[in-house]
Amino acid sequence: MEAKQISASKDPSQRVRVRVPAKVNLALCVGSLADDGYHPLGTVFHALSLFDEVIATPGEPGTVVLTMSGEGLEDVPADETNLAVRAARLLAQRHGSPDLGVRLHLKKTIPVAGGMAGGSADAAGALLACAMLWDLDTIPDDLHELAAELGSDVPFPLMGGNAIGRGHGDQLVPLLGRGTYHWVLALAHEGLSTPAVFRRFDEMAARPDAAPASTEIPCAVAEALAKADPQALGKALRNDLQAAALDLRPELAQILQAGLDAGALGAMVSGSGPTCAFLAGSESAAMDLSAALAKLPQVRATRRATGPVPGATVLG
Ligand SMILES: C[C@@](CO)(OP(=O)(O)O)[C@H](O)COP(=O)(O)OP(=O)(O)OC[C@H]1O[C@@H](n2ccc(N)nc2=O)[C@H](O)[C@@H]1O
Numbered sequence: 451m452e453a454k455q456i457s458a459s460k461d462p463s464q465r466v467r468v469r470v471p472a473k474v475n476l477a478l479c480v481g482s483l484a485d486d487g488y489h490p491l492g493t494v495f496h497a498l499s500l501f502d503e504v505i506a507t508p509g510e511p512g513t514v515v516l517t518m519s520g521e522g523l524e525d526v527p528a529d530e531t532n533l534a535v536r537a538a539r540l541l542a543q544r545h546g547s548p549d550l551g552v553r554l555h556l557k558k559t560i561p562v563a564g565g566m567a568g569g570s571a572d573a574a575g576a577l578l579a580c581a582m583l584w585d586l587d588t589i590p591d592d593l594h595e596l597a598a599e600l601g602s603d604v605p606f607p608l609m610g611g612n613a614i615g616r617g618h619g620d621q622l623v624p625l626l627g628r629g630t631y632h633w634v635l636a637l638a639h640e641g642l643s644t645p646a647v648f649r650r651f652d653e654m655a656a657r658p659d660a661a662p663a664s665t666e667i668p669c670a671v672a673e674a675l676a677k678a679d680p681q682a683l684g685k686a687l688r689n690d691l692q693a694a695a696l697d698l699r700p701e702l703a704q705i706l707q708a709g710l711d712a713g714a715l716g717a718m719v720s721g722s723g724p725t726c727a728f729l730a731g732s733e734s735a736a737m738d739l740s741a742a743l744a745k746l747p748q749v750r751a752t753r754r755a756t757g758p759v760p761g762a763t764v765l766g
């Protein structure tokens with residue numbers, strides 16, 4: 451696309467605030483490692499009411515200055531490798547001009563390295579916030595394309611709701627569903643690296659007794675969403691990365707079992723982990739479940755959330 455001439459405002463009172471959701475994968479079906487170094491996926495994304503905020507204000511030309519607040523920041527890079535900074539740079543380069551500048555503030559609530567796509571949410575939020583701040587001529591497809599370049603999980607937080615993801619998880623189709631679901635998240639003391647979990651998945655898939663890897667999404671998840679049936683959804687949850695995450699972190703199995711014993715309709719590791727996600731039958735069941743899980747020594751903290759919620763949204 452031709453670069454547009456932009457004279458972005460330097461008025462620091464001008465600011466754009468974007469709220470971006472976390473995700474869980476209701477189904478995460480993982481194929482065999484492909485030549486591009488990625489695993490093909492068939493997944494059902496579900497956006498949760500656990501949000502990061504991205505606040506963009508005008509910056510000096512050509513600069514992206516990042517500040518952050520929230521928990522877990524010691525594990526988040528504050529330099530040019532931060533996904534939100536990379537997103538702002540990529541957007542300026544492809545759809546703006548090198549003169550554009552921005553100050554980005556991330557208010558982080560989504561657990562870092564927790565399998566809930568917090569960094570991806572920040573990148574998605576930065577794309578939308580900067581496109582608005584710089585008044586760029588971008589359409590949603592442009593942002594989606596840049597999002598997929600930044601990471602497999604970055605396009606979904608732009609869309610939100612429920613969606614089927616194929617390819618690396620970046621080829622999205624919205625999935626119609628009914629009902630609001632109550633979730634409890636059990637956060638771990640330490641994050642897990644996504645590439646490390648995929649590597650362990652490969653090692654386990656190479657064992658002679660391993661089931662063949664497949665990206666076929668079982669119908670049960672879409673059927674449960676169509677019927678707004680939390681019981682059926684709880685039974686249908688599936689995560690092919692779970693065995694690898696449990697192999698790396700055996701204590702997660704105890705957390706999952708404790709949640710089921712405390713009445714969860716379903717339990718799974720979220721994405722590549724280590725956050726454990728539990729489906730509850732109602733808001734009050736979620737409160738009870740959260741209280742029970744919070745007592746476990748393996749659990750750093752719990753969060754309650756509902757889903758599905760909309761994707762990246764400009765506030766006020
Ligand atoms: C597993 C999932 C499920 O939604 O989420 P998380 O648990 O990380 O949130 C995603 O596929 C994670 O997406 P994301 O965290 O954006 O990963 P990327 O930055 O694209 O990839 C990081 C690395 O993970 C591995 N990777 C990622 C995606 C994929 N389909 N196959 C892979 O093998 C590759 O080694 C890649 O270099």
Ligand SMILES: Nc1ncnc2c1ncn2[C@@H]1O[C@H](COP(=O)(O)OP(=O)(O)O)[C@@H](O)[C@H]1O
Nearest residue numbers: 526532533562563564565566567568569570572
């Ligand atoms: N804005 C960001 N927020 C969180 N992590 C980030 C960010 N930018 C880069 N990262 C890196 O991405 C890694 C994965 O973090 P995150 O997206 O929170 O988890 P996950 O990939 O498990 O869903 C972190 O360990 C961190 O090094």
